[in-house]
Amino acid sequence: MNKKTNAFIITALAIICVLAIAGTAVSAFAYMDTRRIMTAMQEQAQEPDEDETREDDVCIGEEYFIRSTTAISDAYKSGDASALDDRQKETLSMASAILGEVIEDGMTPFEKEKAVYEWLTLKLINDNGILTVIPTTGEDRDNPYGVLKYRSAVCVGYATTFRLFMQMMDIDCKVVHDLSLCHSWDLVKLDGDWYHVDCYFDSDIGSYRHFNMNDTLASYDHDWDRSFFPHASGNKYNMALINVSNVGNIYDIPQFVKDCLDEGKTCFSCTFDEGIAREDESTAAAITSAVYNIVSMMGDGKEVQYEWIRNDAVEYVLCWYTYSYNSGTVDLPDETIEKINEALSEAFGDDYVEYDPDYGYNGAVG
């Protein structure tokens, strides 16, 4: 063969080699990609439908899981722990010991629930790891094992531990989660009525602010799938409504609040013998706001909140520790402002700060 022919053959062989190797590489990548896609599809098929609401096996905050603990509560009620694994047995032992401490013979379900709520909100440390971008929270803060062993919990830990205690005492209880899968709390059933309980929000203070709320109260800072979870309409076991006092009119609010604070009360409420006419709602809101500002500046370390709600008789009830309504500022007549300042001065004396209608928040009563 001549040189040209040799060169042609060599070039052709080189091209064939290149194409063969390239083709092999493309096939390999395509195969790997197909496998990756198929694996992902299989994994997705095994995962539960994220759009379907359920109580358990829900991931909160992309980190914490709500898991059932009925095996433990059933073992407690039956006295037979043989089916439990070691970790469940340890959980049962810790939970039983705590119930032994806080529950007394003869307690009603409400009293038992209250005792557990007080233990959870005052004995545990509120772990805020859920808010850190890369959580430093240790494991098991989202289940009763870790909560009871390490005495630290995130919201899921509070909720599942509260539910465990309730189920151990045969009190109906469900763990609820919000629509954005960021938070969880409980629904508990007392005397046929459901109530919301959020131990996490009341943690470290045990104020009862989020204890036994109906749907309306809970909706101020919670949202949930109402088509799935039971409706909570009870008021009977809401602490603010249990401890309600009566005052004459809205100008008695400052003195009432001052007296309650002096007595060391942390949850108190009042209704109004004279009622609150619609045209006085803004005035009532202004007074409450002014009292709130004064108490907030008193610097005694207490967290101040208040709330206007309606009781079963559809009366206005002012509860201390709550949200405020905010429908914008309202212009009040000068004589009304003067009356407000007189009430504040009489109640708070030297601590009195003149009501300023232009100062920040001015919530409405409604």
Add this chain to the structure above:
Amino acid sequence: MKKVIALILCAAFAAAFAAGCSEPVRNDTVSMFDLSRAMLQAHGGETVMAYASSSDTNAAEQFAHVSSIDYDKTEAYFILYAQDGKESADEIVVIAVKDIADVAEAKQSLAAHAQKRHDLYAAYEPKHAAALDNAVIFTKAQYAVMIVSPNSGAVRKAFEDFTDQNK
């Protein structure tokens, strides 16, 4: 003999060519640590900021907390975040992707992350949720950036200056 040698050389050349057809290795991604220091300085403030990056042992696991893109698509990253999430929502994330075609996806993942952080703060610490509303998210070359800072303008400028000066 010469033909055999020529064939072998061709085969070797083809193999080398095929081997070279792998993912492009970027050599223009700046030091994540140095960049983070420049941006942190611009951020200022008193919030204690923790640092996580692609240099860490558990880099992939950490990365998953801020972005849903395939970690294999990233060249490098860093995250500066408030050590106490209850005190502040401040956060600075820079992701350098290997293939610039993936930078839009990285940006989208940061936007989704900002939304999740907003929802979380809205549930637990509403006073910090507004900071996420003001998050600055953008891309430049192979970088996708998210800045949650009261000094976001200065932090962005620090990023721009550093990447321009250290190409």
